[in-house]
Amino acid sequence: MKKLSPSLVAVKRISSAVPRSNFAEPDLDKLARLILDAGGLINPIIVRRIGMDAYEIVDGNFEYYAAAKAKEIQPLKGETIGAFILEPENEELLLEQLAILRKTAISENLGEIETIKEQSITEASVEIETLESSSSLEQRLTNIEARLEIQINELKAEHAREKQVLAERIQEIENLISQQLPLLIEAQLADRINELKSEPASEKPSLVDAVPELEQVTCQPMSLLAALNTQNPAQLKANLEDTKLLKAPVIQLILKERDVRSFVSFTNVVERIKGLTDKTMIKIIDYWQKYS
Incomplete structure (x- = not known):
């Protein structure tokens, strides 16, 4: 028997009973370009002679279509393909060998499929566990957020209640x-007058000399106090200037302060008006008698 060796067969002389559409076009294109780059196919196909110069595929349909694709890309470089040609004297042996190889290939493929299946199942289990863990974590986070929101709302409500209580207390x-x-102011003024009365004559300040007048005025003080609060600004200014007791800035301050808050007593006037003393206030009260 002649020694088995591959032959170069023209691609255009080969036919296949398997449709080209059975194979992915990108895979055919990729192998075709590798055949062109390497200068040939490393896995010869097996063909049977069906004519003087015609062959049909026995094994290697994918390789054949890849070689045909290579010829389409570069006709001059892809004209031939390596093939084992079945001859009458070796056909039975070659087919038996091919059957064993196919059986082994199928077993290997089944093993690979089983391995891939197991890996897929494992990966799916891991993914499911991850999703369950993620879902559980998300649920816990949701619960924590809900509890925090409830606590925040309770704190806000408590703060609002405390604020309301504080506002009511301040108003009271x-x-x-x-x-x-x-x-209180009138009581303090009366106490001060009594203190001044009880002091020795030699130690009394000049204000004591006006105590009788002050007592007389404080019996009916509202005419001046009312004027300080309600009289026409121009008229009040003129009246105060007429006393010759106050400077212009002091008069302006009186007009400004009464717009802010009414005077409640003469003591209150003295406390709030810078530049106005007790003595001056008493003189203004005395002078004001002519307007009463």
Whole structure:
């Protein structure tokens, strides 16, 4: 028997019973370019002679179509393909060999498929566990966010309640001050007058000399106090200037302060007006008698 060796067969002389559409075109294109780059096919196909110069594929349909693709890309470089030609004297042996190879290839493919299947199952299990873990973590985060939101809302409500209580307390204090402050001021003024009366004559300040006048005025002080709060600004300014007791800036300050808040007593006037003293206030009260 002649020694087995591949022959170069013209691609155009070969035919295949398997449709080309059975194979992915990108795979055929990739192998075709490798055949051109390498200068040939490393895995010869097996063909059977069906005529003087015609052959059909026995094994290697994919390789054949890749070689045909190479010929389409570069006709001069892809004219031939390496092939084992079945001859009558060796056909039975070659087909038996081919059957064993195919059986082995199928077993290997099945093993690879099984391995891939097991890997896919493992990967799917891992992915499911990951998704379950992720879902569980997401649920825990959602629960934590919900609890935090509830606590924040409770803190906001508590803060609003405390703010309301504080505002009510402040309002109560302001109301109490507005009610008690004039009485406190008048009481302090009366205590001060009594203190001045009880001092020895040699130690009394000049204000004591005006105590009788002050007592007389404080009996009916509202005419001046009312004027300081309500009289026409121009008229009040003129009246105060007429006393010759106050400078212009002091008069302007009186007009400004009464717009901010009404004077509640003469003591309050002295405390709020910078440049106005007790003595001057008493003189203004005395001078004001002519307007009463």
